[in-house]
Each structure stands twice: as structure tokens, then as C-alpha cells.
Amino acid sequence: MKKLHIEKTFKSFCLCKNEKYTPVIKDFLENPDIAFEIPDDFLLKNGNSATIVRYKIDGNDLVIKRYNMKTKIHAVRRAFKETRANHSWHYAHILQNKGINTPNPVAMKEKRWGPFRNKAYFICEYIKGPTAFNYFQDPQYNDNDKSIMAKQIIEMFDMLKSSMLSHGDMKATNIIIHDNKPFLLDLDSMIARTSKGKFISAWGKDIKRFMRNWEYLPEIGQLFKQLQD
Numbered sequence: 001m002k003k004l005h006i007e008k009t010f011k012s013f014c015l016c017k018n019e020k021y022t023p024v025i026k027d028f029l030e031n032p033d034i035a036f037e038i039p040d041d042f043l044l045k046n047g048n049s050a051t052i053v054r055y056k057i058d059g060n061d062l063v064i065k066r067y068n069m070k071t072k073i074h075a076v077r078r079a080f081k082e083t084r085a086n087h088s089w090h091y092a093h094i095l096q097n098k099g100i101n102t103p104n105p106v107a108m109k110e111k112r113w114g115p116f117r118n119k120a121y122f123i124c125e126y127i128k129g130p131t132a133f134n135y136f137q138d139p140q141y142n143d144n145d146k147s148i149m150a151k152q153i154i155e156m157f158d159m160l161k162s163s164m165l166s167h168g169d170m171k172a173t174n175i176i177i178h179d180n181k182p183f184l185l186d187l188d189s190m191i192a193r194t195s196k197g198k199f200i201s202a203w204g205k206d207i208k209r210f211m212r213n214w215e216y217l218p219e220i221g222q223l224f225k226q227l228q229d
């Protein structure tokens, strides 16, 4: 059976997991901007280039990440490129195929004008839990919990490395601890490398960025020391 609902028109390109494609999500995908008209409590981030909200559809707790066009020049430059929504969609599947946890992707939509891409939306499941940045500073978790969690994160790094996947923005806020496991998100800059040389360089940057999270928190940094070996 086909796993994906695919819809392409002159003005849009849409992908949705078949099992999630209900009349309600179909309607929602016609106008995803509606999710951004809700009270600020559901706003997860209002950045320049992306706005992120938590939004319920059909009883499913979801996150909608809308990739905005900052300026007209930005829009023109991006019009011919793969959208970050499609990129995130693609890499969320790659991660899950490799057994690396990431929030379940549900749908993605690109607004188009023929071949030109504009605003785009990536929709995935909301996962409850602290970011790794908060988790390791939270006294409710003891040293043993933290050491086990750090080992799981190191394992996640090992899996990324063996698949030559670089993340490109290894902030500790891009890892959420859910169900006692680390989940990797914000896949906008993830790349599966084919050249070993390029991968090693990108990998070094990922590790450097990740360790920079703990620049002023050396006891936490110590838990990840082996990443630098």
C-alpha cells in the first residue's frame, strides 16, 4: 500500500503520511497559516526565518514549523532551491530509518508558483520533555540519570557518524529528552555526506558546536568529553 499522500498543483506541493491523511488534515493543509492565529501560549518560537507553533489536528498534538521568507531577495534566492520543509521531511525519514529518534514527521507543504517555491511548512508530532540544555541543568535528575542520558546522546552521535550524517546546528536545544531518550530535531541543515573529507570537517563542527553548549557548565561538558577524543 502507498504510504504517502502526494498532491501537486500549480500552487502547491504537499506530502502527508497516508495514515494521518484525514478530511480534517486535508482541510488544514489547504491553509496551514490558520495554526499561527492562535494565542501565544502555543507559540514555540517566533524567529526571523521560521515560526513554530504547537497545534492540535484530529486530536493529534503536532508542531507546525513555517519557513518564512525574510525579504523579497531572500524569497527570490530560495525560489529555486529545495525548501527547508522538504529537507527536514527527507532527513526525518532518514534518521528514523537509521534508528535515530526524531519527532515523527506527519506532513509537509510548499507553496509554489509553478516551479518557484515560496513559504513552506513542516509538520511533525509534538514530543513532551525538556531540551538537553535544560535537562542537564535540572536538579530533579540525579548524576546517575544524567550520566546514562549522556551515554545515550553519545550513542546517537556514534550512529550519526557511522551514517556520515552531519547536523549543522548542534545546539543542545535541538535535542529533546522524551520518554527517557534523546530525540534530534531542527534538521534544516542536516546533510548525508558522501565525501569522507567533507564529513570529517562537518562532523568536527558539530562536535565543537555541541561542546560549546557547556562552555560555562564544565561539569556537564565533562560527561561528553569522549566525543572530542
Ligand SMILES: Nc1ncnc2c1ncn2[C@@H]1O[C@H](COP(=O)(O)OP(=O)(O)O)[C@@H](O)[C@H]1O
Residues within 6 Å of the ligand: 044, 045, 047, 050, 052, 063, 065, 103, 124, 125, 126, 127, 128, 131, 173, 174, 176, 185, 186, 187, 188
Ligand atoms: N516536535 C517538537 N516537539 C516539542 N518541541 C519542539 C518540537 N519541535 C520544536 N520544538 C521546540 O521548539 C524549539 C525550536 O524548534 P527548532 O526546530 O529547533 O527551531 P529553530 O530552527 O528556530 O531553532 C525547539 O528547541 C523545541 O524546544
Ligand SMILES: [Mg+2]
Residues within 6 Å of the ligand: 171, 173, 174, 186
Ligand atoms: Mg533549533
